[in-house]
Amino acid sequence: MHFLENLPLATKKFILDLVKGACGWLCTKLGIALPPWAMPLLLTLVSILVVIVAIIAVYMVMFALMSVAERKILARMQNRYGPNRAGWFGILQPVADGIKMLTKEDLVPRGADKIVHFLAPIAMVAPALMLPAIIPYGTGMVPVELSAGILYFFALGAGTELAVFMAGWSSNNKYSVMGAMRAIAQMISYELPLVMSAVIAALVAGTLSPTGIVEAQGGYSLGFIPNWFVFTPWGFVACLLFYIGALAESNRCPFDLPEGESELVAGHLTEYSGFKYAIFFMAEYVGMFAINGLLVTLFLGGYKAPCPFLEWIPSWCWFFAKLALLAFSMVWVRATLPRFRIDQMMQFAWKFMLPMSFAALIAAAVWYYAGRGPLAWGLSALIVGIPYLALGHFCFTRHHTADNRRYLYSE
């Protein structure tokens, strides 16, 4: 088991040793004298490269698996077969899709702004591929150890809005611009509760580094309940808020109204075809995995095992198991819920999620200073429970809107 736990790091070390040996052998063979700083510099560069290749490979494989798994699960929930022609149970469907996308014609509208239209997919995918760099995948397995890692995540996430705007505006198409406006309004509105709930986890852990937050969730209370933040009143609320915000940020159902095909064709993606469309699609899925990874890190204990007797399973397996569970739940939500209307979406963000995230922040602070005992539990449960009931009563029940509703055309 020790071997499996160390497998990824050992592989990296093996590759580095291989490069070191090969380089040394080549230099003696050719009679080149290396300066003393050359080898460490080379090894640093190679180790960076190895990590980048590993991240991109893992996320591409997850994207391919997810694209077929999502269609199969959706089909199962809707009593259909789903893709089953390419390979065994449709497992080769991503390959077929990739070939189809690559061989399609790349159309650019005549009225489009060619340069911005070309740059938009790049601006979309570059931050999406940089997001996974700060997530701790296992014990000691963080690609980039940053003291302000959470902030890095949200700083890069801001780039997505820009890319969506570039795509929508440059297409010179009313559906594209409308879709981009909706997408930006949605992202800005939901980024606030998202950041607030991340702040809650950072507040209790006392650090902005993802590894530090995971380590703050180690250990068990009563011997078997893990100390994950999701198992506290404020943490439960913040986790749900973060999950809803993650759904909205990755434009997934029920928040897929920027690309609502019945109203807006495909939103900002309307004028994209072929591989540029595939790149947008890929960026969306990689972004979804990354934000789910952050959710696992912040609230679900990261790479920690859920019970003491399951700790023999390697830590990175736990991380990816939790990630897979979250990805499945997002498909489930997509199969279950209808799409929001735009005013409902905005109301939900500003009138419910934002006040709830403030309530959870206060509850977390109270829990932190009241000693984390039963008293702290009760107080923080009250602080998140009362606003929840009040907001639900005053904002989302019909009784005070039913009177002043007028039917203009039916009377």
Place this chain on the structure above:
Amino acid sequence: MHDLFQRLISLPWDQAPQWFFLFPALLMLLAAAAAVMLRNLIHCALCLTLSFIALGVLFIALGAEFVGFVQLLVYVGAVTMLILFAILLTPASEVAASNNPFRSFQLSKALNAVAGGAVAMLVLAGLLAAIFFSPHAQAAVNPAKAATAPAAAIGENLLNHTLLPLQGTAILLTAALIGAALLAKEDKRS
């Protein structure tokens, strides 16, 4: 060939990281110049964004991680969106062409360039003077002190030493937000 390779590899490549800051710095200057010179306003705004991003990268390259990330978060995420929306929502092209209030002040092109350059130089001189005569300049020049500015230290400074300005800024921003909401509401009713 062999000699060339040996000479190439013996160059002081380990000194290279010191010069990495030139990439974001040059990119920032070029993008800022493009933001001023391009005809299309949306292109100008996008170039301005590029220069914001390059500034953020420059901060990170100089070791100020926190400031760099905040720069990206605030300027790329919020300010740029504000500028883009403002451009989209105002019929700017007509205003610029016909009834420019500063039209009577416009002189010949060369004179304009000289006047603009003079103003830019004055602003630059003012900024440089402010930086060099500030009490923090000495601390920043000392590399041992400036190398690490962890988020915790910044937060502590913000909430201990500069709490009053922070609160003042918060009130100002809230007032601006309420004012904007009021204006928007007024507009809707009329």
